[in-house]
Amino acid sequence: MSHWIILPIVLPAMMAAFIVLVVRHHVVLQRVFSLAGTVALLAIAAGLVIATWDGSIILYQLGNWAAPFGIVLVADRLSTLFVFLTSLLAIFVQLYAIGSKWDTRGRHFYALFQFQLMGIIGAFLTGDAFNLFVFFEVLLIASYGLMIHSGGPERFRVGVQYVVFNLLGSTLFLFALGTIYAETGTLNMADLAQRIAAAPAEHTSGIRAASVMLLMVFAVKAAILPLHFWLPSAYACAPAPVAALFAIMTKVGAYAIIRFYTLIFPPDLEATQGLFDTWLLPAALLTLILGMLGVLGARRLDRLVAFAVIGSMGMLMAAVSVFTPQGIAAALFYAIHSTLATAALFLLVDVVRDRRERNLLTFDLAPPIAGGALVAGMFFAAAIAMAGLPPLSGFIGKLLILDAAMADARMAWVWAIILGMSLIAVIGFARAGSTIFWRAHASEAAYDEGPPPEDEAALAPLPALPMVAIGGILATLVAITVFAGPLQRHLAATADQLFAPEPYISTVLGTPGKEITYKGHADEDHDKDSTARDSHGPENPETPLEEEAH
Amino acid sequence: MMEAAEILVSALIVIGALFILVGSYGLLKLDSPMSRLHAPTKSGTLGVGSTLAASMVYAFVWGVGSVHELLIMAFLFVTAPVSAMFIAKVAIHRRRVAVEPPSPPEDSTWATKAAPVAEENA
Amino acid sequence: MSLFLIVALPFLGALLPGLMIRAGRQACGMVTFLVTLTAFLGLMTHLPAVMAGETVTARLDWMPSLGLNFNLFVDGLGLFFASLILGIGLLIITYARFYLSREDNMGEFYTYLLLFQGAMVGIVLCDNILMLLIFWELTSLSSFLLIGYWKHLPEGRQGARMALAVTGAGGLAMIGGMMLLGNIAGSYDLTVILQHRDEIQASPYYMPALILILLGCFTKSAQFPFHFWLPHAMAAPTPVSAYLHSATMVKAGIFLMARLWPVLSGTDAWFILVTGAGLVTMVIGAIVALFKNDLKALLAFSTVSHLGLITMLLGTGTPFGAMAAVFHILNHATFKAALFMSAGIIDHEAGTRDITLLGGLRRLMPVTFVIATIASLSMAGIPFLNGFLSKEMMLEETTHTTLFGNPMLVPVLATIGALFSAAYSFRYIVHTFLGPERDDYPGHPHDPGVGMWGPPALLVILVIAIGIAPFLAEPLVKTVTAAVLGGTAELPDAHLKIWHGVTPALWMSVIAVAGGIILLLMFKPLSRAWAAAGPPFAKAIFDAIIAMLVAIAQAVTGRLHDGSLTRYAAIFTVTVFAVTAHAWFSGGVGLPSRDALPIEPVPMTAWILLVTATAVLLRYHRNRFLALILMGVVGLVVSMAFAYLSAPDLALTQLSVEVVTIILLLLALNFLPRYTPVESTAGRRLRDGVISIGAGVGAAALIYTMMLRDFVEPSISAYHLENSYKGGGGTNVVNVILVDFRGFDTFGEIIVLGIAALIIYAITEALLSGPVRARLLNRPTEDVAGDAHPMMMVVVTRVMMPVVLMVGVYIFLRGHNEPGGGFIAGLVVAIGVVMQYMASGYSWASARQRYPFHGIIGTGVLVAGLTGIGAWFFGAEFLTSSFGYFRIPPFEEFELATAMGFDLGVFLCVVGAVMLSLESFSRLARRSDTEVNEYAMDIDPSRDDAPQPTGKEG
């Protein structure tokens, strides 16, 4: 068997542990090791994408235990796609963190960073519902640390809210898992699919309750209304590279919804009719509306981008909630696109923050920043992508979603809201960009008593590495636009694979695991209970208690 | 023999339970914090000790034998005075005593009442 | 030249000006000119084929699955528009080179211009409507950059945003329309769509598609009521206005109506919408234009009016109307570009565009005067100029048009439009150039260099040439019209000529010109009346709408996200409750299949304890210390319940975690207020009570129902029970699950714990390196008891800690077969160490601590991970376990399992994590006035006898 599947999980974990153990006092070494680890991760992820390109499903039985009894990792097109995306994003984010020196503004940045990668990738790869919970927790707790990295009153206050809200989400996850285990007696996702499909028709309440509870758990991650409240402040307050990395975190929720509601609770499942097919689309559209209203109404650039994330999740989930291969394929394209676009925006916001006087992110008047044309140009490109205007990937994503929505009876609503909200986003981004980047040029005239003394930060030349990182993300956006055709073919194949889950299920459940050869004690006549002091011993079988209990 | 053992175990259990009950009853009944401290620290400890002894006897008669109950007993007996002392210190510190303790025959004051600054110089 | 190259050239070339600007403005302008010229010449290579009626195509697959492909084609219509775009582009580039001042970033300007040019060429040449949408929106974006080019001008920024909002909105609507259209036709390729007239017009989606597409066209082409953005776009530098509003941007909508004419026109809906909008726009634009004092605003509204004219012509749906439209597009492009450029010259030289500050320029700027006059007269529809010809055709067409059953409506309105058109054209000449010379011009008016007047002059020559010899343009116009008709109708028989005889159109023309002169003569009183009437300003309405949107957005998002976690949590709970309840009650619950266990007195007592403690805690939670004590009770009861329910491992874990948690909370409470103030009103508490009772009842009902029913299939744990000993080598199934069957969960779990400790450490560091540090150090010392490190505690700890460590080792070693294991052992050991810390204090104990807790965590994770990896070397999966039984005298036979290595990692990680967390908390508590205690205990009478302290050794 090949160990490639588990490497993306074990490698960051070991790297983080190594960083904590050996190089926790050397920032340069931490950078080197962490970056090297991430590059290796990307290579492995690429290998996994290639290995699953033809539709093969790779199974990894941890501890060599057969599913559903042990935990399995499953690599298929969907999971490897997200693993690759995560690794790619991680490289850019890390370059930015190095270039902007964010990594030195607090302790244990790289350990947390690598653990975060481990959690995210583990969530994508696992084939076990409870193990998914564990990886959710890994990624969450790492995100708590990263979110409040470097501290500060505002970050702590927002951090408390972020943590508490997600604790509620985690609690709900456990309630859901308890319910699902109580109903089905299993935790393996493929096994769940089989058992739920075979569940008696008169006894569906528990399964239905579990299915919506899980949906809400994932909806918290995916920031779907009305469970999204944790997001705006947390993302706005998080250090830029962290916020950029968080761009993939919402996708974990989306991934889980796609996985669970194609594999375990597929749209044609009798037991769960009338649930997510009814509720998810309205929720997604409301999310879209709220996100874009947030873009329009934001008073600060960082919050604007945070709301753009919510809006993008609304778009994505609108596509998912059509629950057709076409819809899922569109959602996947949009997921890739929006991850990169929001990451780029968060990093650009940080560049602006760093270079504006008093780190202003409000739309107040401030002098222009050095290298403003480059930053403005990049912001323009990223905003275009985010708002779904041509020529970047956002537009293609939008077309794909609109196209997919034709299959839904509520198409008119979907179209009207998506298009209407695109307009709102365009207006919002135009308002923000023209204020931040253009109005600055009016500042000399606008100040009554002459311009304020020039800020050193604003005049220093742009540091190269951060711009390379952002440029890299934008270049990737351009690349997925140019190669949208082949990419879309792959995503369509991915979606088709999701809607034909039999190979997945049979691979997971049909692969034999460990052969159990009985290894008793050295002297065979000892039986297993002789070590166990479970009873007071077999010598006096009639104890007074048993006697009386008869 | 078995009957004797049965009687012994039962007696130990009942005695233990009674002591425990008395300890908790005293905890509720006694009217000052320092007095309340006496009941559970002693009766409780002996009550649990008696129960543990019952368990040991039971194991020796009807099982393969067991001595690890002694360990729990030792644990309780060693820690109970420390817990009691801490709670007494709380009572003294929070002035929840009916009568203030008299001055020590030697030294200037009781440790709990010693101001932290003075204690640093000690 | 390849069509791809023609479209790509402006985009690729857009990179050049930015680079060339370092070589100077001349080089910058030159390279832009050359790029455009190359594209233009490339386009001209297709002229012969197109004039011969052929269609040149180029195809490239992009996203075939979506139907989005890079397909281009050029026919008469495309060639016509592309030539206009590139040809006038050349003139504009030349003009701009001289128009822009030294302060303006020319590289940036030409970059935007080329982007815009490319997008326009893309629109007119593309054969895929999705592709067309892309170019369409690109024109919106690039025009946004162009209009906002003068960033320091608020009008520029606002105008740019307004243009983007309006045209962007139209573009978005058009996305919908185009996708519907493509779906009806089964393809997004224009050439295919154009073949499906009947299907399209029969489809139920025709109406929505038509409306959505027209929304795009009308906004782009500034048709009423979307016309208002155009005048505000005049804040752009004049070359931009000249380019965007004569030949390009605003013509994009016209182009698209023409392009889709074969499939969309001919229906009542089309006729009413397009003709109606065009007519209204034409009249309103003309009227408003007359009263504009800004030269460019006047021209802008005149553009609105003329676009309305063309739209109206396309709306009639007749071949003749189409031909007139095509001809007017050409004519309007020529005279309007010339007019904009002349307005720019005036602005540039006289220093103002305000018509009220001008007049009498004819002697000062004779060349400009000539150019502007000829162009204006063409616009007014004076014979022998091209504007006259197409306007005659328009008027002719209106006489055959019946709108709302009234044959007079269209002709009369058209005449009124023409009349105002003549009026403002005359005003442009009269109020700018005629009249007495003034001495208060803001600048020093004089003719500019040939670089600036050359381009409009060239256009004026065209104006005259076509006006005198229209037959020259006829082949072109006919080819283009044929392309517009797209084979759905016969090309009209008419010819382009000056004299058609005395037709109604001629009379209408005469009325228009004469009326125009009269209007101009009456201008002053009319102007006063206009000002008094106070017509609504579209900008004000638009601004109000945007402001309202922003206000709504801020109200909605601000109100919802006001940072009130309590409300977020309430919404979360209610949502979860409601959705789950809905799911539950809409399904079915089978009958109970299990008997309930009897209720016994001891569990009943425990239940009473738990409920009482919880209730009292809720009542008195504001006393935080009491809350923690009650939490201790609840934790103990829960642990006991686990023990009672045959889960000793759980009981042990819950207990030890409980204690560590309490210690953590106590450590934190040291810094926090000890009481929670009453802040919630009774109503709010009632609300929260209702929500929480709902949640509680829900959870209870859910688990109660399920406990009395069986699994749908037997649980997988039967396998674990079956194979725990045989395959995992342990009789404690729970532990075997933890370290073997589901060891990967445990791996994640210890990482969570490790991360928690790292975060706590990092936060401590952040706090201690910030402003908080000083506050912490100088916290007032409260009234605390003496004797921080009591002798009895220290002495007992000296014995107890080693014993506790022993117990830890014991629990660790037996975990595989009996309750216990690495996790509980880790907690026990940690608690033993904590005992030591509590006894002798943090600083005394940590000075004697030899192993950094970070390192212990790292080692733990590494050991656990490496144990898992170890299996690889035996060709097995991560965490595959192995075990065996060994006998080494004097020891009894014992079992060694690789899972123990994993458990050791767990153990280390737990010890490290718990200790690092506790240590971090106690580091915060250090005050500046406390000294590190030198001795383990504060009071030690034996020190009286032993003068040399031994406390430091060891």
Place this chain on the structure above:
Amino acid sequence: MASRLTRRIFPHPLLTLLLTLVWCMLINTPSTGAVAFGLILGILIPILTAAYWPQRPLMRRPYRMVSYILIVVWDIVLANVQVALIVLFKSNARMKPNWVCIPLDLRTPEAIAILAGTITLTPGTVSADLSDEGHSLLVHALDAPDPDAVRDDIKHRYERRLKEIFE
């Protein structure tokens, strides 16, 4: 040299003994293997924790500890019955709680701790505090009309014996 090495290996020999005993109790089934393993741990753990117990308390006559423990156990049983009777049958009003101060002759912390522990576990008394230099012990008696008698009893019955063992 040798003694220093011995001190490194056996910082607290009695602790080693105790730990070995604890291990045997934990294992609960007597065997040489258990004793051997217990001994190994009994040696290792004190070495690991030696830093936390820097001085080795002097015990001159450790064997007398046995008789002391027996006395205390007996007293505990008696004391509990006494306390139980007081708690059950004596009203709060008739009880005479009192403070008892005991000047200490003991100087070794370990010995003082054992004394204090003994006092708490035995008849109606709880050791509550130590004086600020460790020369007196504060004891609370649940029902002691005559505190001096209690003091003398404690000094005679327990402190004297401990003094013999430790000093």
Place this chain on the structure above:
Amino acid sequence: MIIYALYFAFAAVGLSQVLALWRLLIGPGSGDRVLALDTISVNAVALIVLYGILTQTQVYFEAALLIAMLGFVSTVAYARFILRRDVIE
């Protein structure tokens, strides 16, 4: 006979827990509450041991040991908090 002794013991200890909880709730001092909690945990040890006799198993030994040990540690922690506000200093 033993079973009846056990039933009696369960009842007595259960009652003791209720009494101790009562003290915990009425206080009045924090020290009283800590003492009550300590009593509850010591009584819990007895409950576990009794349950071990009832079910004739020794697997609950560790639980009893741990409750004894942890009860002590938490009592000290609570008391230290009242005395010094800082549990580990």
Place this chain on the structure above:
Amino acid sequence: MELLLASAVGVLTAAGVYLVLRQRTFPVIVGTAFLSYAVNVFLFASGRLAVQQPPVLNDAAAAYTDPLPQALVLTAIVISFGMTAVVVMVALGAYLSSEDDHIDDRPETGDEGAQS
């Protein structure tokens, strides 16, 4: 027995939710601790209840209590401990750096704050 356990889960959940809805960080943290008690018992009960069953394999036993939920609860307990530790520290950081332990960014207006 099932009724006792289910109602205990209900009481713990209700208490947890009520405390989580309070306005200061400390009760909220206590609330999350209660929620984790509740969910741990819930998860445990998903394996159905068994009284006086051997928790460890032996030959004499006819049936066992379900070990899988126990393992899950163990994992959940540990994870929630880690989470609690972090949230306590973050809350402390928030309080120490702004001298305010409100969990809401600003106290709610309207029916709130009358007494604060």
